[in-house]
Amino acid sequence: MRCIGSGDQLRCERNTGRKKLMRLFVVLLVIGQALLAKDLVDYISQMDDASGQFLLETIDDGDVLSTSSGSFSLKKPNFLYWQQTLPVERLIVGDGHWLWIDDPALNQTQKRVYDTEMTQIPLLSWLVDSKKLEDQYVIRKEDHHTHLVFYLTHRLGPDDDSIVITISDGNYHIIQSDHIGIDTHLMLTFDQPTRQYEFGFIPPLGRDVIVQQ
Secondary structure, eight states, X not given: OEEESOGGGOEEEOOOHHHHHHHHHHHHHHHHHHHHHHHHHHHHHTOSEEEEEXXXXXXXXXXXXXXXXXXXXXXXXXXXXEEEEESSOEEEEEESSEEEEEEGGGTEEEEEEHHHHHTTOHHHHHHHOTHHHHHHEEEEEEEOSXXXXXXXXXXXXXXXXXXXXXXXXXXXXXXXXXXXXXXXXEEEEETOOOOGGGGOOOOOTTOEEEEEO
């Protein structure tokens, strides 16, 4: 507090400098977080096509219980080809309207509504719509000169729900860890040519087709 004058003319004012400084700090913090989010959104939004390998690991207390792997292609706005080769074959195809899940071991194909199912696959969901990153995650960036690392923590989820994205020489390595002990590893190469025929699917002759609206 600062006082001016004396006696009846004494007038005191509160020192607002600290409050202004705090407000400025908060504003700068918000702007900084927005810029980090924009950096990552810009990186992802530049992608029209993506192709690469994926590795899915189920981890319990640090022990890897199971793994599956394969390759995939993705084309905006809503085409997906996801082929699991190990430990068993499984194919997921998004043709823009439907999501087809073909399981040769069960001689069964599931036909599901694409938009509904994609919301259940967060990594693929925000690869298609990168704006969701800003809405769903707090983002922290580290620049290691040879590569960038983005750390994402979910705004509403448990503390141990997180995503780490490493970008190096145009290659993306994405690790998503959730609260039930499942780590999803994705290795991506963006803007590689995709083949449009991959995104069409006709159930093999003799398959049982289950339609889920």
